[in-house]
């Protein structure tokens with residue numbers, strides 16, 4: 166996507182020095198556009214854990230490049246010590262965040278490729294470089310296709326409304342910042358907008374870290390898509406008054422039975438959508454399916470983050486990003502970062518292979534090779 170007219174991906178290898186991986190440091194957005202240079206797997210692990218880079222697809226791409234950085238810095242005296250460093254680095258990366266399945270998926274894919282490559286250390290480093298690139302390219306391409314399939318749904322609504330604006334509600338940031346490019350929930354919106362369909366996006370602010378107000382709003386603005394930021398609890402009211410035509414969210418882990426793990430608050434939006442007959446779609450690349458889990462509520466690990474994120478808020482004050490306290494000194498906070506929306510509340514899953522029902526039958530119909 167473009168930032169002030171220049172095309173960016175959220176992660177890339179530095180042109181002048183291939184030992185450095187560059188990410189957009191999202192902690193500074195929307196106020197500052199900062200590129201961060203990472204040279205070690207430890208730096209990549211911190212970037213994931215502290216959310217310099219975040220979002221399911223991007224976390225996967227970061228994990229892929231994290232293993233590449235590990236390979237660059239691994240001991241080179243023997244293949245055995247090289248491989249043991251890679252394995253350890255995989256564990257470090259996997260321990261950073263629990264919910265997005267893309268993280269473990271990308272680490273395992275990298276380690277498998279580097280092990281299968283055989284040969285000396287140098288050729289294994291080349292494999293790690295190549296595989297990280299494939300993971301990133303695939304993510305971007307899958308998101309592009311999600312955009313095309315999802316735009317069809319928006320187009321249908323637009324036709325039904327005789328060309329009137331289609332109002333779409335989204336939660337958190339499942340935009341291009343959360344992936345390598347395009348995004349998932351936002352990809353159909355960008356595609357519809359590019360096709361000349363009139364769209365307007367209700368952007369949930371998404372407390373406590375405000376990924377909606379800070380990131381989704383910024384992205385949509387950069388692309389020129391009309392949008393309004395709303396407080397997290399506004400969606401139900403808008404739906405009751407016919408002001409939402411559809412909801413599209415992303416997901417960090419979806420079971421093959423269609424239960425959707427996503428940013429905290431998604432479940433409440435799905436309940437309100439069901440009560441008001443508003444279609445609720447979830448957009449995801451196949452790397453976000455968990456092919457082993459059946460019951461999302463029972464099985465999807467829910468990250469609990471620092472209570473400080475709930476008790477405080479970040480914002481711009483005199484050109485500096487500052488943190489201010491919202492809560493009484495002694496009131497504790499609790500910070501569940503994700504929740505699970507049961508499949509029965511989901512109208513459809515928009516994937517790179519098309520749209521399916523949120524059910525084992527629907528998902529495995531699109532991915533028969535995953536037959537479980």
Ligand code: MRU
Nearest residue numbers: 219220221337339343415416428
């Ligand atoms: O905690 P985050 O910001 O990494 O949360 C992940 C998300 O971006 C959202 O849950 C998103 O809707 C799905 S992943 C693109």
